[in-house]
Amino acid sequence: MSSDAPRHRCTRLSCVTDTEGVGGRSAVVTGGNKGIGAAIVAALLEQGHRVASFSRGGDAPEGALGIACDVTDAAQVDAAFKQAEEAHGPTEILVANSGVTKDTLVLRMSEADFDLVLDTNLKGAFRCAKRASRSMLRRRWGRIIFTGSVVGLYGSPGQVNYSASKAALVGVARSLTREIGARGITANVVAPGFIETDMTATLAEDVVAGYHAAIPAGRLGATREVAATVAFLASEGAGYISGAVIPVDGGLGMGH
Numbered sequence: 001m002s003s004d005a006p007r008h009r010c011t012r013l014s015c016v017t018d019t020e021g022v023g024g025r026s027a028v029v030t031g032g033n034k035g036i037g038a039a040i041v042a043a044l045l046e047q048g049h050r051v052a053s054f055s056r057g058g059d060a061p062e063g064a065l066g067i068a069c070d071v072t073d074a075a076q077v078d079a080a081f082k083q084a085e086e087a088h089g090p091t092e093i094l095v096a097n098s099g100v101t102k103d104t105l106v107l108r109m110s111e112a113d114f115d116l117v118l119d120t121n122l123k124g125a126f127r128c129a130k131r132a133s134r135s136m137l138r139r140r141w142g143r144i145i146f147t148g149s150v151v152g153l154y155g156s157p158g159q160v161n162y163s164a165s166k167a168a169l170v171g172v173a174r175s176l177t178r179e180i181g182a183r184g185i186t187a188n189v190v191a192p193g194f195i196e197t198d199m200t201a202t203l204a205e206d207v208v209a210g211y212h213a214a215i216p217a218g219r220l221g222a223t224r225e226v227a228a229t230v231a232f233l234a235s236e237g238a239g240y241i242s243g244a245v246i247p248v249d250g251g252l253g254m255g256h
Contacts (some may be wrong), residue, residue, distance in 0.1 A: 002064045007037035010056040014243035027234065028081065030128055033059045035197045036147065039223035040095055043231040049093065052084035071098045071124030072116075075088035078148035081131045090135030093234045097147040103158045106141075107172075126172060129187070133180060142185035146173055148245065150193040150253040166191075170245055177243035186242035188233050193249025195221045198249045217250030218229055 011227050024052055026205035027044050031037040032053030038061045040125025043062045044051045052067055053060035060066030065087055069080035085091060099121045152166030171191050176187035194200065194211045200220060214216055226248045233246070234236055247253050 011085040017051045024050055024092060025092040025234075026085070026094035027051045027055065027095070027128040028091050028123070028128070028132065029064075029097055030054040030069070031147075032061065032064065032095075033066070034193060035199075036093075036192065036195060036223050036226050038096045040228035040230050043224070043227035044076065044095075044234065047114055047231055047235070049234075051078075052089040054080050054084075054086060054098070058242055065122065071127060074127050077124075077127045081128075081210070084248045085135065090131045090139060091147075092136065092139065092141060093130055093143045094132040095147070095230055095234070096111060096128045096169075097122050099147065101159070102164050103162065105158050106160050118165050118168075118189040121162070122168045122172075125169060129172070133176075133185065136185050137180060139182055140184045142180075142183075143238070144173070144176060144185065144187040144234050145230050146187075146189045147230075148191040150191050150249045150256075152189075152191060152248060153245070153256040154253045167169065173245075174243040181242050185241070186233070186239065188238075188242060189227050189245045190226060190233065191245055191247045191253065192226045193221060193247070193252045195248075197223065197224060205246055215250040215252045219247060219250065221250055 024047065027049045029037055029041050032041040040065045041051050041053050041061045052065040054067050054069040056070050058066045058068030067080045067083050069076050071077055080089060100117055104118050125146055132190060146169040148169045149166040151163045151169035155163055173187040173189050211220060229246055229248050246256060
């Protein structure tokens with residue numbers, strides 16, 4: 001094999017090409033300190049990217065740069081991106097993963113609970129995408145990936161606020177695709193279903209059994225399966241995919 005030929009390396013998450021960016025690309029993952037976010041950070045690190053993880057406490061998985069940031073505060077978002085870019089260079093990959101829930105039936109849902117979820121899940125993602133797009137536009141290359149949810153299109157009782165916030169991310173991604181897609185920037189939504197996390201580990205056995213019965217795959221998903229999808233969308237090979245909603249839900253939503 002010629003020494004000039006691209007080399008490929010395979011991990012348990014994905015196969016990537018060594019020529020994908022010199023020394024990897026500069027990535028930001030919000031909510032990267034635990035659960036799905038931590039798995040995404042690990043996947044991007046495996047691809048050789050330089051990863052900054054934003055969270056309120058500033059803690060991060062090993063190998064990532066931890067930065068304290070509350071995505072509901074525009075000034076904190078700007079300051080966090082400045083810190084990440086000083087360390088890793090202009091942002092080329094953004095995974096807007098931060099999210100909260102305030103679940104209750106609509107008649108019991110307060111204005112404050114509705115506003116908090118929308119401000120974090122939707123407006124927080126908007127703030128980060130707006131800030132990250134500056135450097136992406138200058139470089140004429142970028143990957144913006146939003147963590148949505150199967151309930152964003154499928155719906156879920158007691159989650160009017162959460163479902164609304166996740167459904168709206170589809171409109172954001174598709175509008176960004178039409179607005180800045182010609183500059184080599186993609187914007188997509190990954191929509192996880194029921195995933196094994198610390199939260200689902202506390203559920204009663206009968207509740208989990210009900211999920212298994214509803215999901216065609218017959219099981220909950222793994223965080224690494226969501227992370228693998230995100231890692232692909234962040235790669236060179238996904239450059240012609242934009243404005244898409246990629247379900248990682250075992251068939252639960254059937255593309256709704």
